[in-house]
Amino acid sequence: MATIEVQRQLLPILDSPNQGARFYNPELPSSEPFVPGHRTCAGCGPSIQYRMTSKAAGDNTILVGPTGCMYVANSSYLCTPYNVPWAHTQIGSAGSFTAGVAAAYEAMIRKGKWKGAFPNIICEAGDGSASDIGLASISGALYRNHDCLIICYDNEQYANTGIQASSRTPYGGMTTFSPPGPEVPEGKKLFPKDLARMMAAGHPHCYVATASVGYPIDLMNKVRKGLNHKGAAYLMVYTPCQKGFVYETPRSIDLGRLVVECGLYPMWEWNPEKRAFDYSFRPASMRPVSEYLKLQGRFGHLHAEHIATLQKFANEQWRMMGVALPEALIHATDAKNLVNMAAAAEAEAVAQTL
Amino acid sequence: MSTKGTRIPERLQIPFAGITPAPSQEKGQDLFPTGNWRSIRPVYRDKLPPCNNACGTNEKIQGYLDLVKRGKYLDAYALIKEDMPFPSVTGRVCYHPCEQACNRGKYDEAISIRAVERFLGDLGQALTHDVVKAGKSNGKKVAVVGSGPAGHSAAYQLARLGYTVTILEKSPKAGGLNRGGIPDWVLPQNVLDREIERLEQLGVTIKTNVEVGKDVTWDDLKKNYDACVLAVGLTEPNSVRAEGENKDGVLYGLPFLRDIGMGTSKVKLGARVAVIGGGNTAIDCAREALRQGAVEVTMITVEANPQEMPAVPEDLHDMREEGVDLMHGRAVTAVLGNGKVEALQLHPARFSGAINASPITVDRDAAAQRFAVDNVIIAVGQRASLKWLPDEFKTERGTIKIDRFGRLGDTNIFAAGDIVQLGSGQPLMVVNAVGDGKRVAFNLDKVMRGEALQPRTIAVDVIFDLNRMNMTYFPHFPRVQQELLPPASRKKTQDEVIQAFTEEAAVEEANRCFSCGTCNACDNCYLVCPEPCIARSERSNGMYKILVDYCKGCRVCIEECPTGCLEGVPELDFDTGVVRMDTAFAISPGLHGRQAEELRNLGDRAAKNI
Numbered sequence: 036m037a038t039i040e041v042q043r044q045l046l047p048i049l050d051s052p053n054q055g056a057r058f059y060n061p062e063l064p065s066s067e068p069f070v071p072g073h074r075t076c077a078g079c080g081p082s083i084q085y086r087m088t089s090k091a092a093g094d095n096t097i098l099v100g101p102t103g104c105m106y107v108a109n110s111s112y113l114c115t116p117y118n119v120p121w122a123h124t125q126i127g128s129a130g131s132f133t134a135g136v137a138a139a140y141e142a143m144i145r146k147g148k149w150k151g152a153f154p155n156i157i158c159e160a161g162d163g164s165a166s167d168i169g170l171a172s173i174s175g176a177l178y179r180n181h182d183c184l185i186i187c188y189d190n191e192q193y194a195n196t197g198i199q200a201s202s203r204t205p206y207g208g209m210t211t212f213s214p215p216g217p218e219v220p221e222g223k224k225l226f227p228k229d230l231a232r233m234m235a236a237g238h239p240h241c242y243v244a245t246a247s248v249g250y251p252i253d254l255m256n257k258v259r260k261g262l263n264h265k266g267a268a269y270l271m272v273y274t275p276c277q278k279g280f281v282y283e284t285p286r287s288i289d290l291g292r293l294v295v296e297c298g299l300y301p302m303w304e305w306n307p308e309k310r311a312f313d314y315s316f317r318p319a320s321m322r323p324v325s326e327y328l329k330l331q332g333r334f335g336h337l338h339a340e341h342i343a344t345l346q347k348f349a350n351e352q353w354r355m356m357g358v359a360l361p362e363a364l365i366h367a368t369d370a371k372n373l374v375n376m377a378a379a380a381e382a383e384a385v386a387q388t389l
Numbered sequence: 390m391s392t393k394g395t396r397i398p399e400r401l402q403i404p405f406a407g408i409t410p411a412p413s414q415e416k417g418q419d420l421f422p423t424g425n426w427r428s429i430r431p432v433y434r435d436k437l438p439p440c441n442n443a444c445g446t447n448e449k450i451q452g453y454l455d456l457v458k459r460g461k462y463l464d465a466y467a468l469i470k471e472d473m474p475f476p477s478v479t480g481r482v483c484y485h486p487c488e489q490a491c492n493r494g495k496y497d498e499a500i501s502i503r504a505v506e507r508f509l510g511d512l513g514q515a516l517t518h519d520v521v522k523a524g525k526s527n528g529k530k531v532a533v534v535g536s537g538p539a540g541h542s543a544a545y546q547l548a549r550l551g552y553t554v555t556i557l558e559k560s561p562k563a564g565g566l567n568r569g570g571i572p573d574w575v576l577p578q579n580v581l582d583r584e585i586e587r588l589e590q591l592g593v594t595i596k597t598n599v600e601v602g603k604d605v606t607w608d609d610l611k612k613n614y615d616a617c618v619l620a621v622g623l624t625e626p627n628s629v630r631a632e633g634e635n636k637d638g639v640l641y642g643l644p645f646l647r648d649i650g651m652g653t654s655k656v657k658l659g660a661r662v663a664v665i666g667g668g669n670t671a672i673d674c675a676r677e678a679l680r681q682g683a684v685e686v687t688m689i690t691v692e693a694n695p696q697e698m699p700a701v702p703e704d705l706h707d708m709r710e711e712g713v714d715l716m717h718g719r720a721v722t723a724v725l726g727n728g729k730v731e732a733l734q735l736h737p738a739r740f741s742g743a744i745n746a747s748p749i750t751v752d753r754d755a756a757a758q759r760f761a762v763d764n765v766i767i768a769v770g771q772r773a774s775l776k777w778l779p780d781e782f783k784t785e786r787g788t789i790k791i792d793r794f795g796r797l798g799d800t801n802i803f804a805a806g807d808i809v810q811l812g813s814g815q816p817l818m819v820v821n822a823v824g825d826g827k828r829v830a831f832n833l834d835k836v837m838r839g840e841a842l843q844p845r846t847i848a849v850d851v852i853f854d855l856n857r858m859n860m861t862y863f864p865h866f867p868r869v870q871q872e873l874l875p876p877a878s879r880k881k882t883q884d885e886v887i888q889a890f891t892e893e894a895a896v897e898e899a900n901r902c903f904s905c906g907t908c909n910a911c912d913n914c915y916l917v918c919p920e921p922c923i924a925r926s927e928r929s930n931g932m933y934k935i936l937v938d939y940c941k942g943c944r945v946c947i948e949e950c951p952t953g954c955l956e957g958v959p960e961l962d963f964d965t966g967v968v969r970m971d972t973a974f975a976i977s978p979g980l981h982g983r984q985a986e987e988l989r990n991l992g993d994r995a996a997k998n999i
């Protein structure tokens with residue numbers, strides 16, 4: 036049988052026109068696969084992520100939406116904001132459905148029934164789907180190396196059903212399933228599942244990376260790298276949810292920066308060729324975790340010792356990335372140097388930047 | 390979504406059941422006009438950057454820096470020429486109030502605006518033809534008296550408006566204090582010559598050696614011209630009223646520099662020179678004295694320390710590098726010597742008031758100090774010489790009396806520059822004279838066309854507060870420095886001390902500009918909107934629009950606009966008892982100007998019209 040050349044899109048990496056002190060975004064693709072008129076909350080982080088991801092991918096794209104906010108809030112009365120083919124799938128079948136779409140295109144190309152470039156096949160799964168309910172099916176798709184990009188838009192909870200704890204919910208995060216009280220004052224006792232690292236370790240032939248809406252160009256480039264990678268790719272993207280995190284809507288992007296600057300969301304890429312992690316991403320500054328926590332109502336109940344615990348966790352992440360810790364961050368691991376969250380005014384006094 | 394209480398325009402009243410129109414890139418998913426969730430509407434409203442505001446002629450600094458960033462130097466030069474006839478001159482001599490006001494100064498170091506201006510000015514000088522053209526002639530003749538910055542600027546703008554302009558100048562060469570005040574090592578003569586040539590190319594006639602009051606009378610002026618601008622500056626030096634001030638070897642700063650500038654100087658300085666005064670003219674005199682052969686130059690000031698001196702700190706620094714000594718808290722009470730100055734008698738002194746223009750208190754009870762010198766140069770300010778002007782147009786300060794439009798009574802005669810600004814609280818400097826000349830030219834034009842003169846009433850929103858911008862987008866970055874000739878060699882020559890920026894340096898420095906309050910098409914709002922409901926046909930300021938049918942008012946765009954151009958206005962106005970929710974359905978093209986206009990008028994419109 037004659038082999039058929041699969042035409043790939045190979046999207047160019049966006050470079051930064053920033054020189055020195057200048058801020059300026061690169062020329063962005065003109066197509067808008069994601070259009071307004073959807074019913075996500077104002078300032079929704081996952082929506083911001085959707086906008087950037089789809090813009091990076093372009094028009095020759097197929098989207099898969101397992102159950103979650105990006106399906107439920109976005110598709111009503113048989114109408115969606117997606118300007119490219121999109122399909123809903125059950126929350127548990129994110130990976131298998133996406134694998135099926137990829138396999139179908141591979142087959143159609145083999146049989147000469149699809150002419151043109153191989154489409155970008157992107158699955159947009161929430162953390163509930165990606166980290167808990169659909170974990171097995173996503174692992175399967177990655178393991179079998181279907182040519183697709185699976186994105187976990189990580190809002191650290193089951194948002195669509197009214198804010199329940201997922202395995203990505205951080206230590207101390209209040210949800211309806213992890214309310215703080217006299218017995219468990221910190222709310223959530225468990226630390227989040229190290230999902231992206233687990234995916235990299237378990238499927239080392241895949242391109243795996245973490246990203247945040249706080250760094251749009253980096254996010255768009257990771258999407259493009261994932262799509263350009265021949266085989267399966269996986270992205271975990273920090274996407275704040277104003278409803279669950281309880282913050283002022285304008286801060287959506289700001290939180291995306293702060294979570295990285297506070298060491299709570301390490302940014303890295305897994306290079307499948309070298310079989311190595313790339314930790315070279317450096318935020319503009321390093322801050323104590325309280326800077327991030329104090330902006331969100333879901334952490335409003337934390338005591339000094341809980342904040343110290345989170346700071347130790349963050350410091351571990353910095354060490355893991357090979358970053359030397361400034362004295363102030365070590366200082367902030369001692370509860371004696373911290374104040375309870377409830378004392379908001381005192382919390383304000385925590386050093387702004389290091 | 391409930392639409393209760395909301396008026397939905399017909400074209401959006403699609404049946405909810407049965408029809409599910411496909412979304413489109415142009416229209417979005419128009420089944421759900423989510424704009425009615427919004428209580429705050431983002432609007433694009435450019436603010437005035439503090440640099441533009443502080444510049445005496447309101448150069449569009451942010452605008453040309455932005456063009457320089459993009460390598461559009463010619464456009465940048467054309468933009469600067471709107472307000473400034475000679476950027477090559479101000480790029481060298483200006484005391485740069487813009488840089489003092491620059492927001493970046495509060496963050497790390499101010500933008501080196503003057504250096505970029507000089508880069509553009511020199512670029513303009515190198516052009517074979519200037520970008521500016523004279524206006525279509527309107528047949529009206531205007532005389533401009535004085536060819537200094539104010540006169541030059543007025544003549545330039547009037548020529549562009551179509552007037553036939555004649556400049557009358559009493560000196561042998563045109564340029565005013567640019568020629569006969571500011572030394573060559575700050576502003577080389579050929580740079581000024583070229584700018585004057587450019588003015589003549591606009592059709593302006595310059596008559597030198599013509600003095601009003603002597604060669605031309607006040608009545609001639611009124612008879613021979615349709616209108617007139619008096620920009621005669623301050624030509625007479627002040628004295629210190631010390632005993633023996635008329636001795637040989639006593640010089641005055643202004644004529645000392647003027648004669649050198651005009652090429653008519655016969656001065657031979659001795660080795661030891663004292664300069665009296667603590668301002669910029671005194672600094673120029675002290676540095677020029679070194680170049681005229683003095684060996685030891687001492688500056689004697691009433692101010693108690695360098696910080697109090699009314700001088701540009703950089704120039705003071707450069708002067709001290711050249712080896713000029715400072716002596717503070719002293720006043721000259723007598724000039725000693727037998728016919729020729731041999732020494733100065735000094736007494737402790739201070740300003741009696743809070744400002745250094747207030748009267749001086751001299752402590753004559755203290756022991757007098759004798760300070761040996763060969764020459765003394767007195768540089769303690771200038772005054773006007775207006776013997777030819779009818780008294781009704783003079784102020785008690787001896788300057789010209791004008792209304793707030795720069796007009797003398799209800800005549801067709803206007804005045805501008807130092808001659809009206811002295812004592813007005815406005816610092817005397819080239820750029821203020823240029824701005825004054827420009828405004829007066831525009832007012833003169835209005836009067837000639839029979840239009841009413843109107844003072845500026847629109848409140849301008851100057852963006853001083855860094856919290857109105859998003860500073861996370863601006864990494865700290867040091868200011869690009871201009872090179873200077875080494876002090877030891879430069880103090881003996883007339884070579885230009887401060888060196889020009891290279892192209893790379895100009896771009897690098899322009900890149901540091903925050904573009905305060907003014908959209909620079911960075912595309913950030915466009916990229917971060919979660920809907921996304923920010924559209925643009927073209928990537929340029931004024932072309933961004935918010936699809937208000939959809940905008941939910943999350944304000945992410947406002948927060949993330951680095952420049953602070955976006956702002957939020959309340960959508961609900963409870964004062965009038967009207968819920969203005971249906972503005973959510975008015976798809977406006979969103980061009981900044983139009984949108985802002987719409988919002989400005991919102992309050993004036995009767996509730997039923999909204």
Ligand SMILES: Cc1cc2nc3c(=O)[nH]c(=O)nc-3n(C[C@H](O)[C@H](O)[C@H](O)COP(=O)(O)OP(=O)(O)OC[C@H]3O[C@@H](n4cnc5c(N)ncnc54)[C@H](O)[C@@H]3O)c2cc1C
Binds near residue numbers: 482602623
């Ligand atoms: C020594 C010195 C250095 C300075 N350095 C700087 C500097 O580095 N940067 C800066 O920003 N500012 C500087 N200034 C201030 C600045 O030069 C003045 O503010 C500015 O030149 C004022 O412009 P003008 O057009 O009002 O007056 P002028 O420049 O004084 O011009 C007035 C002109 O009118 C002519 N004139 C006067 N009377 C008559 C008449 N009757 N008939 C015909 N012509 C007449 C004069 O000859 C002169 O040419 C300096 C001032 C001095 C004295």
Ligand SMILES: Cc1ncc(C[n+]2csc(CCOP(=O)(O)OP(=O)(O)O)c2C)c(N)n1
Binds near residue numbers: 081103165168193
């Ligand atoms: C098997 C199954 N269990 C539970 C649900 C109910 N459910 C619908 S959306 C949702 C939340 C999904 O959370 P996540 O994947 O994190 O997406 P988010 O809502 O946070 O965007 C849940 C639990 C479901 N649809 N299917």
Ligand code: SF4
Binds near residue numbers: 074
């Ligand atoms: S609940 Fe959270 S994730 Fe869901 S639409 Fe609202 S902001 Fe977005």
Ligand code: SF4
Binds near residue numbers: 439440454490493500
């Ligand atoms: S940063 Fe730029 S726009 Fe802002 S004040 Fe300075 S020069 Fe002007």
Ligand code: SF4
Binds near residue numbers: 918922923935940943
């Ligand atoms: S980001 Fe979009 S939805 Fe939010 S306020 Fe701005 S235009 Fe409206």
Ligand code: SF4
Binds near residue numbers: 914
């Ligand atoms: S974010 Fe950028 S493009 Fe948008 S208004 Fe501000 S400066 Fe202009």
Ligand SMILES: [Mg+2]
Binds near residue numbers: 161189
């Ligand atoms: Mg979730």
